[in-house]
Amino acid sequence: MKKLKSWPVWMLMGFLVIALLAVGSTRDAGPMTQSDRIDSITKHIACPTCDGESVYVSRATSAENIRKQVARDVAAGELSDDEIIASIARTFKAQVLLVPRATGFDSLVWVLPIAVLICAVAGLWVAFRRWRGQNVLGATDEDVALVEKLLAEDPTDEENV
Amino acid sequence: MLSVGGLSGPIGRACLLVGIIGAFFGLFAAVSGTRQSDEKVMRLVPRFAYLSCAAAIAAFAAMEWGMITRDFSLAYVQKVGSYSTPALYNFTAVWSALEGSILLWLLVLACLTVGIVVKYRTRLNDPMVGWALATMNIVMLFFFVLTLGPANPFKLGAPGVLDGPGPNPLLQNHILVVFHPPILYLGYVGMTVPFAFAIGALITGRVGEGWLVETRRWALFSWGFLTFGIILGSWWSYEVLGWSGVWAWDPVENASFIPWLTATAYIHSVLVQERRGMLRVWNLSLLISTFSLTILGTFLTRSGILNSVHAFSDSDIGPFLLTFFAIIVVVSVALIGWRGDKLRAPGTIDSPLSREGAFLANNVIFSVFAFVVLLGTVFPLIVEALQDRQLVVGEPFFDTLAVPAGLTLLFLMCIAPVLPWRKASGELLSQRLFWPAWAGIAALALSVVLGATGINPLLTFTLGGFAGGAALRQLVLATRRQGMRGLVGRANGGMVVHIGVILISVALAASNSYTHSQELTLKKGVVASFGGHTFELMGFEQSADDRRSVMSAVVKVDGAQSYAPAISKFTSMGMNIGTPSVKSTLTKDIYITLEPPVKPTSDSAKIKVFIKPMIMWLWIGGGLMGIGTLLSAFPGSRRRPTDPTSAPIGVSV
Numbered sequence: 001m002k003k004l005k006s007w008p009v010w011m012l013m014g015f016l017v018i019a020l021l022a023v024g025s026t027r028d029a030g031p032m033t034q035s036d037r038i039d040s041i042t043k044h045i046a047c048p049t050c051d052g053e054s055v056y057v058s059r060a061t062s063a064e065n066i067r068k069q070v071a072r073d074v075a076a077g078e079l080s081d082d083e084i085i086a087s088i089a090r091t092f093k094a095q096v097l098l099v100p101r102a103t104g105f106d107s108l109v110w111v112l113p114i115a116v117l118i119c120a121v122a123g124l125w126v127a128f129r130r131w132r133g134q135n136v137l138g139a140t141d142e143d144v145a146l147v148e149k150l151l152a153e154d155p156t157d158e159e160n161v
Numbered sequence: 162m163l164s165v166g167g168l169s170g171p172i173g174r175a176c177l178l179v180g181i182i183g184a185f186f187g188l189f190a191a192v193s194g195t196r197q198s199d200e201k202v203m204r205l206v207p208r209f210a211y212l213s214c215a216a217a218i219a220a221f222a223a224m225e226w227g228m229i230t231r232d233f234s235l236a237y238v239q240k241v242g243s244y245s246t247p248a249l250y251n252f253t254a255v256w257s258a259l260e261g262s263i264l265l266w267l268l269v270l271a272c273l274t275v276g277i278v279v280k281y282r283t284r285l286n287d288p289m290v291g292w293a294l295a296t297m298n299i300v301m302l303f304f305f306v307l308t309l310g311p312a313n314p315f316k317l318g319a320p321g322v323l324d325g326p327g328p329n330p331l332l333q334n335h336i337l338v339v340f341h342p343p344i345l346y347l348g349y350v351g352m353t354v355p356f357a358f359a360i361g362a363l364i365t366g367r368v369g370e371g372w373l374v375e376t377r378r379w380a381l382f383s384w385g386f387l388t389f390g391i392i393l394g395s396w397w398s399y400e401v402l403g404w405s406g407v408w409a410w411d412p413v414e415n416a417s418f419i420p421w422l423t424a425t426a427y428i429h430s431v432l433v434q435e436r437r438g439m440l441r442v443w444n445l446s447l448l449i450s451t452f453s454l455t456i457l458g459t460f461l462t463r464s465g466i467l468n469s470v471h472a473f474s475d476s477d478i479g480p481f482l483l484t485f486f487a488i489i490v491v492v493s494v495a496l497i498g499w500r501g502d503k504l505r506a507p508g509t510i511d512s513p514l515s516r517e518g519a520f521l522a523n524n525v526i527f528s529v530f531a532f533v534v535l536l537g538t539v540f541p542l543i544v545e546a547l548q549d550r551q552l553v554v555g556e557p558f559f560d561t562l563a564v565p566a567g568l569t570l571l572f573l574m575c576i577a578p579v580l581p582w583r584k585a586s587g588e589l590l591s592q593r594l595f596w597p598a599w600a601g602i603a604a605l606a607l608s609v610v611l612g613a614t615g616i617n618p619l620l621t622f623t624l625g626g627f628a629g630g631a632a633l634r635q636l637v638l639a640t641r642r643q644g645m646r647g648l649v650g651r652a653n654g655g656m657v658v659h660i661g662v663i664l665i666s667v668a669l670a671a672s673n674s675y676t677h678s679q680e681l682t683l684k685k686g687v688v689a690s691f692g693g694h695t696f697e698l699m700g701f702e703q704s705a706d707d708r709r710s711v712m713s714a715v716v717k718v719d720g721a722q723s724y725a726p727a728i729s730k731f732t733s734m735g736m737n738i739g740t741p742s743v744k745s746t747l748t749k750d751i752y753i754t755l756e757p758p759v760k761p762t763s764d765s766a767k768i769k770v771f772i773k774p775m776i777m778w779l780w781i782g783g784g785l786m787g788i789g790t791l792l793s794a795f796p797g798s799r800r801r802p803t804d805p806t807s808a809p810i811g812v813s814v
Binding site for chain 1: 402403404406409411412509510511513521522525528529532533536537540541544547548550551552554555556557558561562581583584591595598599601602606608609613614615616619620623677678679680691737738739769
């Protein structure tokens with residue numbers, strides 16, 4: 001059993017995962033219906049009279065009108081999804097877009113989460129370094145070896161939450 | 162019904178006044194009794210708590226009575242009452258708008274305060290309990306003042322009003338409106354209890370693990386109710402709103418989700434403190450954040466500053482809530498600063514590759530996730546305040562950032578359950594993760610064979626299988642050793658919760674990625690097909706009462722099951738509300754909406770069909786999370802429930 005769980009088997013598992021992910025993620029997802037496309041586009045457009053709801057979610061008249069406009073554009077088949085969204089944004093001004101731009105002040109909404117994540121991870125890294133330093137002072141090699149031995153022997157370890 | 166119109170207002174206002182008196186003297190007794198260690202004074206605290214609770218119950222009953230008797234002397238009844246509203250929705254109309262929802266909040270809070278008083282009736286002389294009760298009374302006093310002041314449901318309305326419009330039609334269209342708000346409030350308001358004990362611990366300086374043990378079940382049950390309330394809200398959205406989704410990142414949804422994220426971080430990180438005595442400041446901060454975020458969320462969604470499908474209206478409660486939020490934050494931070502010396506952790510975390518290391522990583526992700534949702538919710542306000550222009554942040558933004566956070570959390574759910582405390586070796590991980598990893602690969606292979614595409618859903622299925630394998634492994638090991646008792650306790654109940662979360666993640670990934678929809682114009686006698694199913698219009702059905710007229714199309718699917726998507730016109734408001742017709746199986750839902758305009762004399766109808774895979778597993782996962790929470794609340798066989806986990810195991814003689 002130990003051999004079964006050795007690193008070559010883990011390598012094989014890793015290879016399988018990569019291969020299956022490659023097969024699954026690169027193959028054609030099949031045709032979208034016109035409705036699917038309308039739904040996908042309207043999820044990116046805010047209902048102008050609904051305070052935060054998307055056209056896809058809202059049942060308001062203004063949302064219904066935009067949905068009809070999108071349906072006409074999709075049926076015409078001349079514009080891409082982005083072009084349809086841009087045309088709606090031009091008609092109703094920029095506040096109908098549900099995705100903040102990645103430029104200017106709006107980019108803060110994208111940048112801040114990443115900055116917070118980096119700070120949090122850096123904070124953890126610093127904390128672990130400090131703790132490791134304290135551990136060296138706190139326990140002798142014999143202590144560490146004893147604890148590891150006991151931990152390895154402790155049959156109830158996994159349920160001790 | 163015998164009309165006693167006009168009485169519920171004075172009775173309600175009197176009750177609120179009595180409640181204020183009870184909460185004020187309860188606070189006074191708790192503070193002075195605790196400071197002077199005066200048992201006699203402390204014995205008054207429960208009496209004032211009972212008085213306040215009785216006043217809150219009576220005020221709520223008066224409001225219900227006002228609604229039942231259609232007491233149109235009250236402005237609130239004028240706003241949400243109507244003779245045409247059925248009894249059930251008339252009962253729930255009490256919490257269908259701002260003032261009534263704050264009254265419901267107050268009712269839950271007053272009952273929880275009595276719950277604490279009863280539980281700790283023999284320990285009232287314990288200063289930590291005393292300060293916790295003082296904190297509960299402060300919060301209760303605030304909500305009594307709010308209810309008697311800017312959010313008063315007993316305010317008199319304009320004279321001469323004989324009938325009202327009734328509650329929002331969306332709130333009188335499904336039975337879930339009875340359960341979703343009260344259950345959500347049990348969780349939302351329940352977070353006050355651990356917060357109160359945290360403040361008690363800070364004031365008394367007993368910031369060790371004792372207060373955590375005291376509040377363990379309170380926090381767990383509040384979290385459980387909040388979880389269940391959110392899931393019921395998703396179900397309501399799915400069954401009522403007609404857009405076939407369960408979550409729209411609406412500001413009110415976010416207002417409940419943000420405290421849920423910080424509370425989830427807390428119920429994990431608290432284990433590190435109980436076990437290792439560490440993360441004291443962090444755990445206190447998480448609890449304080451959770452509670453203050455419930456107040457901030459209420460401010461954002463009930464003050465009218467942000468609007469959504471749930472936000473009720475403009476009101477004057479904003480400054481009250483914002484001031485209270487500021488006080489909570491300032492006082493809590495000051496207390497933490499004051500107790501800084503006692504909050505230093507005595508231990509260290511030996512290795513990132515340990516259970517406590519995994520909990521820390523989990524906390525980072527949950528906290529950043531909570532920050533992202535909060536930022537996205539308030540960013541339009543910031544832009545408007547600073548740049549005087551309007552901006553909308555919606556679903557695509559939240560989805561973009563939620564997917565990596567969700568996948569990382571799923572990954573942690575694969576690893577954390579098999580990690581030992583303190584340190585893990587590569588060999589140990591290789592042993593313990595082997596079969597769970599194969600479960601992940603099996604899930605991925607099955608998904609690919611079944612035709613799944615897209616990197617995000619495939620990663621979700623893989624990590625879902627992996628994490629499910631890790632959770633099942635823990636349960637199998639525990640039940641082998643302990644039989645059915647291996648399913649209870651925090652570790653094992655927690656694994657049941659994990660399985661619930663995994664099912665929800667997989668269901669969301671599948672339904673968001675592989676839903677197909679099509680609009681069909683059906684003609685009687687002509688069969689249309691979509692997504693491997695046939696649809697045939699059989700006819701129309703109409704019904705009408707004082708409240709609404711309903712027009713439904715009878716659609717036969719696959720020649721057998723009849724669906725009846727409908728459009729209801731609510732006469733008093735002139736609103737058209739669609740009611741989808743949904744039939745669920747374990748593999749997929751067929752969700753049909755009737756699209757306007759509908760002409761009953763016509764022989765055709767336009768419907769929209771959604772084929773949504775795996776939605777049923779979302780509700781099953783929600784149920785498992787509930788069951789897992791209950792199992793987690795029972796102590797394992799080895800320890801008394803009141804002992805910290807680090808306490809020595811008793812030896813039976």
